[in-house]
Amino acid sequence: MDLYHRSSWCAQILEETNVHKTNQNMEKGMNFFWHHLFVVFVFATLLSGKSTIEVVTTLPDLREIAKEIGGEKVSVFSIAKGYQDPHYVDAKPSYIIKLRKADLFIQVGLDLEVGWVQTLLEGARNKKILWGGDGYVNASKGVTLLQVPNIDPTKLRAEGDIHIYGNPHYWLDPENAKIIAENIYIGLVRIAPDDEGYFQENKRQFISRLDQEISKWTLMMEPYGGRKIIAFHNSWPYFENRFGIQIAGFVEPKVGISPSPKHIKSTIDSMKRENIRIIIISPYYSKKIPERIAKEVGGVVVELAPSVEGMIGISNYFDLFDYNLRQLIDAFKKFDDEKSAGSGD
Numbered sequence: 132m133d134l135y136h137r138s139s140w141c142a143q144i145l146e147e148t149n150v151h152k153t154n155q156n157m158e159k160g161m162n163f164f165w166h167h168l169f170v171v172f173v174f175a176t177l178l179s180g181k182s183t184i185e186v187v188t189t190l191p192d193l194r195e196i197a198k199e200i201g202g203e204k205v206s207v208f209s210i211a212k213g214y215q216d217p218h219y220v221d222a223k224p225s226y227i228i229k230l231r232k233a234d235l236f237i238q239v240g241l242d243l244e245v246g247w248v249q250t251l252l253e254g255a256r257n258k259k260i261l262w263g264g265d266g267y268v269n270a271s272k273g274v275t276l277l278q279v280p281n282i283d284p285t286k287l288r289a290e291g292d293i294h295i296y297g298n299p300h301y302w303l304d305p306e307n308a309k310i311i312a313e314n315i316y317i318g319l320v321r322i323a324p325d326d327e328g329y330f331q332e333n334k335r336q337f338i339s340r341l342d343q344e345i346s347k348w349t350l351m352m353e354p355y356g357g358r359k360i361i362a363f364h365n366s367w368p369y370f371e372n373r374f375g376i377q378i379a380g381f382v383e384p385k386v387g388i389s390p391s392p393k394h395i396k397s398t399i400d401s402m403k404r405e406n407i408r409i410i411i412i413s414p415y416y417s418k419k420i421p422e423r424i425a426k427e428v429g430g431v432v433v434e435l436a437p438s439v440e441g442m443i444g445i446s447n448y449f450d451l452f453d454y455n456l457r458q459l460i461d462a463f464k465k466f467d468d469e470k471s472a473g474s475g476d
């Protein structure tokens with residue numbers, strides 16, 4: 132063996148030894164890694180495991196109320212985001228995975244989610260969260276519905292109406308949150324009967340805080356009782372009833388239908404006639420037409436949050452009303468100030 136070959140042979144041995152050593156080290160390293168991963172996994176399973184109830188809701192408002200009642204026993208997820216139109220939500224595959232693992236599914240019902248929830252539930256194939264299953268909660272049960280039509284719902288649906296069983300935006304009356312909380316409580320107890328006392332206490336605390344806040348909100352709105360406003364979409368009858376304002380008309384001539392030039396004109400005329408200056412709108416609608424109308428009448432378009440997280444800073448159910456009422460009151464005050472300035476006071 133010449134020098135060159137010897138050195139290359141030596142190098143080969145050395146290299147192989149090193150490779151071998153490296154492999155051994157890598158193997159050790161991998162074993163260590165998998166061992167630790169396994170330990171972490173076992174601990175995570177033991178810690179979180181099935182002691183956490185997986186709750187999936189259609190809206191963030193229901194998610195927040197479920198969080199209040201379920202406390203640390205639940206992990207909550209809302210499919211729709213607060214800035215999305217709840218009538219139209221993209222049915223993403225990741226939502227199917229969430230629903231497949233869910234122990235409890237809570238929806239608004241009344242056809243609000245009809246356009247998207249069925250596809251997700253079918254994909255999830257989780258029997259226990261389907262209607263009639265232990266893990267199914269229809270939050271509307273027991274709510275006194277407004278605007279229930281006495282026309283065949285299928286006929287209304289064919290005409291493009293999307294409120295065919297009555298107005299589905301009932302979570303916008305905080306009194307209804309008590310009924311929603313009760314429905315969620317019943318669902319949670321079905322899933323975890325041993326925690327009944329815990330859920331009961333959480334519900335008591337939530338309702339007690341709601342009562343305090345409702346008194347505060349009612350007082351805030353007292354000076355503005357009977358004030359007329361216009362809404363873009365008919366989402367606010369429960370809110371209107373609770374806080375004593377009057378929604379005198381809608382930019383949408385029928386729910387889900389865009390306004391015609393004729394309807395825009397008649398809205399402008401009635402706003403002028405009745406001295407209505409405020410148009411309320413949810414953030415997912417185009418403000419183009421409402422702003423045109425507002426300009427014509429010397430009014431303003433006020434964005435209100437239809438749901439938790441509908442606007443920045445609204446992170447829970449209480450924030451929702453704090454925010455919306457403040458927005459409305461600011462707009463009322465602005466026109467009151469203008470009026471008193473105009474009258475020379």
Ligand SMILES: [Zn+2]
Nearest residue numbers: 218365366386
């Ligand atoms: Zn609606």
